Amino acid sequence: MTVAADAQSISAPRSKVRRSVKWQAVADHAILILGSLLMILPVLAAFVTIGASDVEISRHGMQISDGSHLLENFEKAMFTQGGFTGSITGSTMLLNSFILGIGFAIGKIALGMIAAYAIVYFRLRFATFAFWMIFTTLLLPLEVRILPTYEVVHGMGLINTYTGLIVPLVASATATFFFRQFFLSVPEELVEAARIDGAGPVKFFIDILVPVSRTMIAAIFIIMFVYGWNQYLWPTLITTDEAMFTLVRGIKQIYQSIDGGSDIPEFGRSLALIFIAILPPVLVVVVFQSWFVKGLVESDK
Amino acid sequence: MVHVALKNISKVYPNGVRAVQPTSFNIEQGEFIVLVGPSGCGKSTLLRMIAGLEEITEGELSIAGRVVNDVDPAERDIAMVFQNYALYPHMTVYNNMAYGLRNRGMPKSEIDAAVNQAASMLNLKEYLDRRPSQLSGGQRQRVAMGRAIVRNPALFLFDEPLSNLDAKLRGQMRIEIKALQRRLGVTSVYVTHDQIEAMTMADRIIVLNQGRIEQIGTPAEVYHQPASTFVASFMGAPPMNLLPARYNGNGRVHLTDDVSVHAPQTVDYSGDIHLGVRPENIGVVESGHPGALPFSLDFIEELGAGRLLHGRVADQGIVVHLPHTAPVPSGEVYIDLPQTSLLMFNPATGVRL
Numbered sequence: 019m020t021v022a023a024d025a026q027s028i029s030a031p032r033s034k035v036r037r038s039v040k041w042q043a044v045a046d047h048a049i050l051i052l053g054s055l056l057m058i059l060p061v062l063a064a065f066v067t068i069g070a071s072d073v074e075i076s077r078h079g080m081q082i083s084d085g086s087h088l089l090e091n092f093e094k095a096m097f098t099q100g101g102f103t104g105s106i107t108g109s110t111m112l113l114n115s116f117i118l119g120i121g122f123a124i125g126k127i128a129l130g131m132i133a134a135y136a137i138v139y140f141r142l143r144f145a146t147f148a149f150w151m152i153f154t155t156l157l158l159p160l161e162v163r164i165l166p167t168y169e170v171v172h173g174m175g176l177i178n179t180y181t182g183l184i185v186p187l188v189a190s191a192t193a194t195f196f197f198r199q200f201f202l203s204v205p206e207e208l209v210e211a212a213r214i215d216g217a218g219p220v221k222f223f224i225d226i227l228v229p230v231s232r233t234m235i236a237a238i239f240i241i242m243f244v245y246g247w248n249q250y251l252w253p254t255l256i257t258t259d260e261a262m263f264t265l266v267r268g269i270k271q272i273y274q275s276i277d278g279g280s281d282i283p284e285f286g287r288s289l290a291l292i293f294i295a296i297l298p299p300v301l302v303v304v305v306f307q308s309w310f311v312k313g314l315v316e317s318d319k
Numbered sequence: 320m321v322h323v324a325l326k327n328i329s330k331v332y333p334n335g336v337r338a339v340q341p342t343s344f345n346i347e348q349g350e351f352i353v354l355v356g357p358s359g360c361g362k363s364t365l366l367r368m369i370a371g372l373e374e375i376t377e378g379e380l381s382i383a384g385r386v387v388n389d390v391d392p393a394e395r396d397i398a399m400v401f402q403n404y405a406l407y408p409h410m411t412v413y414n415n416m417a418y419g420l421r422n423r424g425m426p427k428s429e430i431d432a433a434v435n436q437a438a439s440m441l442n443l444k445e446y447l448d449r450r451p452s453q454l455s456g457g458q459r460q461r462v463a464m465g466r467a468i469v470r471n472p473a474l475f476l477f478d479e480p481l482s483n484l485d486a487k488l489r490g491q492m493r494i495e496i497k498a499l500q501r502r503l504g505v506t507s508v509y510v511t512h513d514q515i516e517a518m519t520m521a522d523r524i525i526v527l528n529q530g531r532i533e534q535i536g537t538p539a540e541v542y543h544q545p546a547s548t549f550v551a552s553f554m555g556a557p558p559m560n561l562l563p564a565r566y567n568g569n570g571r572v573h574l575t576d577d578v579s580v581h582a583p584q585t586v587d588y589s590g591d592i593h594l595g596v597r598p599e600n601i602g603v604v605e606s607g608h609p610g611a612l613p614f615s616l617d618f619i620e621e622l623g624a625g626r627l628l629h630g631r632v633a634d635q636g637i638v639v640h641l642p643h644t645a646p647v648p649s650g651e652v653y654i655d656l657p658q659t660s661l662l663m664f665n666p667a668t669g670v671r672l
Contacts, residue, residue: 205403210399211401211466217393230409
């Protein structure tokens with residue numbers, strides 16, 4: 019949509035080239051619609067298939083169903099106990115996913131802001147060095163250091179806890195980096211005005227810096243929430259208790275834990291779970307989209 | 320009564336740059352002091368040292384009889400207005416003004432009274448619930464003023480507060496600030512690079528150059544009796560004419576061997592000098608007028624209220640400012656440099672003789 023609008027505003031003498039502008043717009047829209055379809059069709063296919071019974075799905079694969087099993091499959095996905103131990107429901111996994119996603123995002127933002135605050139606003143002797151040390155951790159994502167990290171978390175007895183799930187993921191440089199760049203763009207005079215107004219370091223941080231950064235916080239929250247929500251490897255390692263499973267990690271379990279293999283796999287239930295797993299990140303992005311764009315392009319000062 | 324005293328205040332940055340040479344002056348109670356100078360002259364550094372935003376390398380600063388070298392900015396009983404307003408963007412106008420008072424633990428009712436009083440003084444009453452981004456530049460500047468006023472400080476500090484405004488608004492705010500300062504009677508230090516602001520607002524002007532005080536004086540003193548060629552050429556638009564000349568102690572100043580004028584005074588000096596004269600003090604005269612000098616006119620700048628004649632006298636570039644009522648000169652032009660308005664400067668040191 020924006021592409022089309024841009025194209026229109028670029029072509030200056032409108033009356034003369036109206037016809038070609040129109041075609042341009044049509045072509046732009048066609049490309050965008052095609053792209054959107056490409057992205058959304060698999061999701062749509064999954065959604066319409068949910069309505070079919072497991073028997074139908076195993077016989078014919080993905081299909082346009084009459085929707086008679088839609089509610090039933092969603093209900094099963096959310097509330098029927100499943101898994102190996104039969105102790106986990108979709109809603110528990112959803113809750114776990116939310117705890118991970120939100121905890122991860124908040125943890126990252128809090129840590130990143132505090133670290134960036136120290137680096138930017140305080141005359142520390144090795145501030146630059148510290149920043150680059152933090153920055154190099156970008157080269158060491160969790161996947162690279164997964165064994166020692168597991169060892170440490172295990173040693174601390176944090177297996178199958180939310181703390182163990184979230185904290186090792188939180189330490190990383192991305193948020194610190196973003197906030198550092200943002201803080202550097204906050205005018206110096208704001209700090210000085212606050213100093214004269216009698217705001218100490220903590221007061222300045224809470225009263226001024228955090229509210230000023232709110233668009234930035236929202237933007238990073240979206241990125242981090244989705245990133246945390248989609249974590250797979252670490253939750254797989256750290257949660258052995260099914261009650262701690264997240265959606266992304268648990269779907270496979272639901273799909274696989276079919277006893278004996280005599281039953282037909284619960285396709286409908288799995289698809290419904292997949293759909294549920296996609297929904298929150300999508301909603302977060304849709305709801306916070308305007309904030310997100312603001313945070314990236316606009317400096318509200 | 321001395322209100323603010325600077326004793327040999329200097330600033331040396333960690334990289335060894337000396338931004339402010341040892342500087343001393345006193346500010347009287349209720350006085351409006353303007354620090355003026357070109358960029359990089361140290362005027363902002365000096366102001367920021369008074370505010371406590373920069374550490375004082377050497378010397379002693381006292382405000383209202385208290386040495387404040389090591390006192391926190393918040394405890395110095397000062398208020399500062401910044402060039403970019405430095406309003407808190409997420410707070411309403413009310414909260415912007417109230418923030419400093421809240422941090423001081425002032426009771427709510429008193430804050431409310433103080434903010435409302437300042438707001439009505441500055442015509443901001445109807446904007447109290449707005450955010451800074453919803454205000455115009457002039458209104459933002461007023462809020463910044465309000466934030467300073469509510470504190471009821473012992474000293475106002477202004478750091479080029481008008482340079483972000485357009486020319487018309489600048490003229491208007493200049494008057495408002497001056498009137499407000501008169502009314503409140505608060506001692507003020509105002510930094511600007513704009514010599515018109517300095518002239519119009521100051522009780523006393525301090526002209527700074529390369530971290531050093533060139534002159535302290537009333538606007539009239541600084542304008543008419545500049546202490547150095549720097550002050551002479553910095554104050555006034557167009558600046559003072561400075562003509563290379565010779566003075567031999569015989570009562571005359573020689574622009575060339577044949578062209579000379581009466582020396583303004585007898586000084587114990589002989590040799591090369593710079594002869595200073597303000598463009599508006601030069602008159603166009605008839606050829607027979609005593610002391611008339613031939614002036615070759617290059618071009619005329621029309622200002623409306625007057626005209627600037629650019630030309631040469633004794634082969635030196637010179638600018639003459641004529642009122643618009645004077646006839647436009649043409650043909651052979653003669654000018655007169657009145658003896659009483661001439662100033663002589665030592666060309667090596669720039670100091671007035």
